[in-house]
Amino acid sequence: MEVDSILGSLSITDDFDQLVDVTSLFDELCSKLKPEAIVKDPRFDLFEGTHSLEVNNSKLDSSLIELTAEEIEFDVNVAYDPPLASVTAIADRLLRCVISWLNDYQTLPTTVLSCRYTESLLSSLVKGTTAGSSWCTGNILYDKVLGSCILGVCYLTKFVQKLLSAGIVFEEEDLNFNNMGFNTFDNLPGQDVVINSLTESLQILEAYSDDSLHLTMLKHILKIIICLVHLEDHLTDYSTKTSHLDELIENANSVNGIFPQLQLSPPKGAFSTYIQKHRSNQFPPRKITKLPTDYSGFITLANDVKTILLVDKAESALETYQFAKFFNKLEQRHVIARILFPLFFIRDDRTVLGKFSYTQFYLLHVKEFSAQTPSEFESSIGNELIQESSNMLLEWYQNCSQNTCRYRQGFNRQLILWDSLQAQFESVNSQVYCSWTYFMKLSSMIEFSLKGFDLDIYKPFEAYSMFWYVYYLSHHLETFLKDSQNDIESNINAIHSMNKKLKKLKAGEKKDQLRLKYRFAMDNEMEQLQATKQFLNYLLKEINITKSLCLIEVFQFAILKSFGLIDNKNSTPSKFSNERLIHNLRFKPFNSIGVPELPEYEVFQQTLKDFVIEEKGAAFDIKLERATNFIETEVRNVVSSIDEIMQGIKGGDNNGVLVTGTRLVQELSLEYYCKLKHTSKALSVNSKVIVNTLKKNIKNKDSHEYKVELVHTTEGWNYFPIQTLRIKQDRYK
Amino acid sequence: MEIVYKPLDIRNEEQFASIKKLIDADLSEPYSIYVYRYFLNQWPELTYIAVDNKSGTPNIPIGCIVCKMDPHRNVRLRGYIGMLAVESTYRGHGIAKKLVEIAIDKMQREHCDEIMLETEVENSAALNLYEGMGFIRMKRMFRYYLNEGDAFKLILPLTERSCTRSTFLMHGRLAT
Numbered sequence A: 001m002e003v004d005s006i007l008g009s010l011s012i013t014d015d016f017d018q019l020v021d022v023t024s025l026f027d028e029l030c031s032k033l034k035p036e037a038i039v040k041d042p043r044f045d046l047f048e049g050t051h052s053l054e055v056n057n058s059k060l061d062s063s064l065i066e067l068t069a070e071e072i073e074f075d076v077n078v079a080y081d082p083p084l085a086s087v088t089a090i091a092d093r094l095l096r097c098v099i100s101w102l103n104d105y106q107t108l109p110t111t112v113l114s115c116r117y118t119e120s121l122l123s124s125l126v127k128g129t130t131a132g133s134s135w136c137t138g139n140i141l142y143d144k145v146l147g148s149c150i151l152g153v154c155y156l157t158k159f160v161q162k163l164l165s166a167g168i169v170f171e172e173e174d175l176n177f178n179n180m181g182f183n184t185f186d187n188l189p190g191q192d193v194v195i196n197s198l199t200e201s202l203q204i205l206e207a208y209s210d211d212s213l214h215l216t217m218l219k220h221i222l223k224i225i226i227c228l229v230h231l232e233d234h235l236t237d238y239s240t241k242t243s244h245l246d247e248l249i250e251n252a253n254s255v256n257g258i259f260p261q262l263q264l265s266p267p268k269g270a271f272s273t274y275i276q277k278h279r280s281n282q283f284p285p286r287k288i289t290k291l292p293t294d295y296s297g298f299i300t301l302a303n304d305v306k307t308i309l310l311v312d313k314a315e316s317a318l319e320t321y322q323f324a325k326f327f328n329k330l331e332q333r334h335v336i337a338r339i340l341f342p343l344f345f346i347r348d349d350r351t352v353l354g355k356f357s358y359t360q361f362y363l364l365h366v367k368e369f370s371a372q373t374p375s376e377f378e379s380s381i382g383n384e385l386i387q388e389s390s391n392m393l394l395e396w397y398q399n400c401s402q403n404t405c406r407y408r409q410g411f412n413r414q415l416i417l418w419d420s421l422q423a424q425f426e427s428v429n430s431q432v433y434c435s436w437t438y439f440m441k442l443s444s445m446i447e448f449s450l451k452g453f454d455l456d457i458y459k460p461f462e463a464y465s466m467f468w469y470v471y472y473l474s475h476h477l478e479t480f481l482k483d484s485q486n487d488i489e490s491n492i493n494a495i496h497s498m499n500k501k502l503k504k505l506k507a508g509e510k511k512d513q514l515r516l517k518y519r520f521a522m523d524n525e526m527e528q529l530q531a532t533k534q535f536l537n538y539l540l541k542e543i544n545i546t547k548s549l550c551l552i553e554v555f556q557f558a559i560l561k562s563f564g565l566i567d568n569k570n571s572t573p574s575k576f577s578n579e580r581l582i583h584n585l586r587f588k589p590f591n592s593i594g595v596p597e598l599p600e601y602e603v604f605q606q607t608l609k610d611f612v613i614e615e616k617g618a619a620f621d622i623k624l625e626r627a628t629n630f631i632e633t634e635v636r637n638v639v640s641s642i643d644e645i646m647q648g649i650k651g652g653d654n655n656g657v658l659v660t661g662t663r664l665v666q667e668l669s670l671e672y673y674c675k676l677k678h679t680s681k682a683l684s685v686n687s688k689v690i691v692n693t694l695k696k697n698i699k700n701k702d703s704h705e706y707k708v709e710l711v712h713t714t715e716g717w718n719y720f721p722i723q724t725l726r727i728k729q730d731r732y733k
Numbered sequence B: 001m002e003i004v005y006k007p008l009d010i011r012n013e014e015q016f017a018s019i020k021k022l023i024d025a026d027l028s029e030p031y032s033i034y035v036y037r038y039f040l041n042q043w044p045e046l047t048y049i050a051v052d053n054k055s056g057t058p059n060i061p062i063g064c065i066v067c068k069m070d071p072h073r074n075v076r077l078r079g080y081i082g083m084l085a086v087e088s089t090y091r092g093h094g095i096a097k098k099l100v101e102i103a104i105d106k107m108q109r110e111h112c113d114e115i116m117l118e119t120e121v122e123n124s125a126a127l128n129l130y131e132g133m134g135f136i137r138m139k140r141m142f143r144y145y146l147n148e149g150d151a152f153k154l155i156l157p158l159t160e161r162s163c164t165r166s167t168f169l170m171h172g173r174l175a176t
C-alpha cells in the first residue's frame, strides 16, 4: 500500500498517450547482449560495487533484521519497574558497551548505539541543546539521572570521534566509528554543562535513603562517567593531572567488587539491533557480541593514559626517545592512549610538549647523541634538510604508538627515508647529522626485521637468513657505536690534557687563555660528553645482546641443519618460483639501502654452509660440542650484559658507567630486560634439548619424524622465538 | 570420484550461481553480487572450477578459484587470488592445490610478476597450502573487528620485478 502510493507519486505524467512503448526496442537490444555483459554507466567502476550491500540478502541487508516484540515496542517514555534497579542496569550495560567498543574493538552500533536511550538522545539533539533527556517518564531516575549518564557517554563518544579524526589510527582497524548517520554530536552541550548534569544527578542520589547496592553502584557509575568526560582535558588543556584517572580506577575497582553480589537486568528491548534496522546503515547487519563482565577495561584505559602522560616529565631527548621505545612495546596500549600520545606530544602549536619547536627537538637528539652542539652546522646544511629530518623524527615518535602490525609497516617506510636523508647529509659533508641518521636507520632496520618474528611473519626455514642478517646489521651498528665512542673519548681526553698542560705552563697570557678554554670546556661540554659516553656504553651493551642472541639462533639453526632437520629453503621446491626469488622478495625492503649493503644471495648460502657441521663420526661430535659450548658462552655474556643494564636502570643511571634514559619507563624497561633474560636462558635449554634428542635418535637417522617450529614462550621476548623440535603429526591420521 | 578442472563459462548463469553458493558457504559475511561480478565478469579467464564427473551433479562445481590480474602501482603485474573454496566433503584430496596451480600457471603465462593474496592468521589449511607452494608472508594486518582476527598478506614472486620496491621500479614503468 505505502509502497504503491510512493511509487505513484513518482509518475511523470498522467497522460499515457504521450508515452512511447519501447518494449520491442528493449527486447531487441537485449537479444544482442552477450550473456556475460554488464550494463552499467561507464563511470561506474565495478570495484566500487564490491563495497555495496545487497537488498534482500539477509546477511547483507540490515532492513531484514528481525526484532522481538519487546524490541519493537520498547518505549523510552516509560519508566520500567523497578526504576532504581532498571536505571542502574541500563547505565551499567551502557558502560560495558563503552568498554566493548574501545577495549574489545567492537563497532559503535553494536555497543554504545545499541542503547535505545542513546539513540533517542542523539536523534533529538539540535543546536544549543542544554542538559536534559529527550524522554519524559515522569520518574526522576529515568528523566534526570539516566539522562545525564547518556549525555556523558555521548560526550565521550564525541571526544573519541575527534581523536579518530586526527588521523593517527585507522578506522575499522583500531577503532570503529560507524555513527549511523548521526551528525549531531556537535550539538552536544559543553563539558561544564555535562559535568553539572552528572553532578546534579549524584546529588539526587545522595538524597535517597535507600541503602541498596544498586544505589551504590549507580553512584559509582556517575562518578566514572564524570571521569570519562574529563578525558578530553588531556588534549584541550594538555592537562597532566591524573586525579580523574585515579578516580576512574578507584570507582571501577569498587564496581568490580559489587558485581558478584548484584543481579542486573535492563528492561527488555533497551539494547538491541533496532538502530541498525531503522537508521541509514551502510554496513551489513551485525549481531551484538558478548559484553565484558566487569569494568577492568576502564582500569586499563586509565592506567594507559597515565602512562603516556609521564612523557611530560622528560628532561632530555634521551628520555623521550626511551619513553617512546618502551611505552607501547610490551603490550599494545589502549587505543585512546595510543591516539593521545602523539597528540599530547606533538602539539597543535607546532611544539613538542609545549617546550620545543620541532627543529629544536630534533637538534636536541643530535646533540645528546653526538655531544656536539649542532647549531654550528645548521647554516651550512640548509633549513629544508633539517626540517625534513625533524619531521622524520616526529614520524618515528608517532609510529611508536601504532598497533603492533602497523608499527612494523611504519619502519618499512622509514628505512628508505632515513637512507635518503643520510645520503643527503653525506653530500653536504655534515658528519654529525649523518651519524645520527645512520644510527636511526640501522636501528629501524633491526627493529623492522626482528618485529617480524613477533608477528609470525617468518617460517622456520627463514630463521637463518633473518637472524644472520640482523647479526650482520648489529655488527655494523656496533662498529659505528664504537667509533662514536672513541670520538667522544678523545674529546674528553683533549679536555683533560688541557689541564695537564695548564699545570706545566708558566703564568702568562697563554696560560690564562688556556685556562679560560679549559674552564669553558669543563663547564659546558664535559657533562654532555660524559652523559653521551655512558649512553653509548648502554647502546653498545644493547646491540651486543642483540648480536649475540642472533648468533645463538644462527648456531641453533645450523645444528638443526647439520642433523638434516631444516634448510634455509622450503622443503618442496616451488613449481612457479625459486629459492633465490623467494629470498630476494623477503629482502626487498633492504635491497635499495646504500650502507650497509645487502649481501648477495650467495653470501647467505655460503655463511650457512660455514656454520653447518659437515664432518662425520667423531669429528661431527667434536664440532657439535664446540658449537654448544659456544652457545653457552654467548648466553652467559648476554645474561651478564642484561644484568648490568638492569642494575643501571634500577640505580637511576647513577653508577657512572651506564646512562639508559629509562627514568620514566623504569618498570617497563626492567620487565623488557627480564623477558630478554628469560629468552636467553630458554635458548640455552633449547640447545641441550635439541642435541640430546637428536643424538639419541640419530642412529635410526629418521630426521623426518621431526619438524622445527618457532615458538614464543610466555615469559620470553618474542623477537627471539625458540626453534623448537616437534614430532610431526599427520593431520589425516 | 573423478575430478575434472575447467575454466569458468561466464555465459552459464547456473554455474555463476553455484560458484557464489559454494563460496558463500565458507564466509561469515557473504560477498554481495557485485563482488562476484567484479571478478568473474572482468577476468572470466582467471576463474577455474572443479567438478566431480562421477557425482550425481557433474555440472555443479565442488571447488573453485577466483583470481584477477592488474598492474600494481603501474610497475609490476600482480595476480591476485580473491577466493578459493572446496566443498567440505571433497577436502583433503589435493583439489585446492590443483586449482591454485592451474590459476597460477595461467597468470604466469600472462606475464604476472607476482601473485598476492590475503588470508586469516588462523586459517592454517590455506597457509599450509600456499606456503607449500612458495608464498611467503609479507605483512600482518591488524583486524580485530567482528572477531575476524589478523590476516597475513602473502606473495609468491614470479620475476625479479617482484623483489624490488615499486618506488625504485618507477623509471621502468609497465607498458600498459
Ligand SMILES: CC(C)(COP(=O)(O)OP(=O)(O)OC[C@H]1O[C@@H](n2cnc3c(N)ncnc32)[C@H](O)[C@@H]1OP(=O)(O)O)[C@@H](O)C(=O)NCCC(=O)NCCS
Residues within 6 Å of the ligand: A731, B026, B083, B084, B085, B086, B087, B090, B091, B092, B093, B094, B095, B096, B097, B098, B117, B118, B119, B123, B124, B125, B126, B128, B129, B130, B132
Ligand atoms: C583451504 C581449502 C581450499 C583447502 O582445500 P583442499 O582441497 O582440502 O586442499 P588440498 O587437499 O589441495 O591440500 C593442499 C595442501 O593444503 C594444506 N591443507 C589443506 N587442508 C589442510 C588442513 N585441514 N590442515 C592443514 N593443512 C591443510 C596442506 O598443506 C595440503 O597439502 P598436503 O595434503 O600435501 O599436506 C579448503 O579447506 C577450504 O575450502 N576452506 C574454506 C575456504 C578457505 O579457507 N579458503 C581460503 C581462503 S584464502
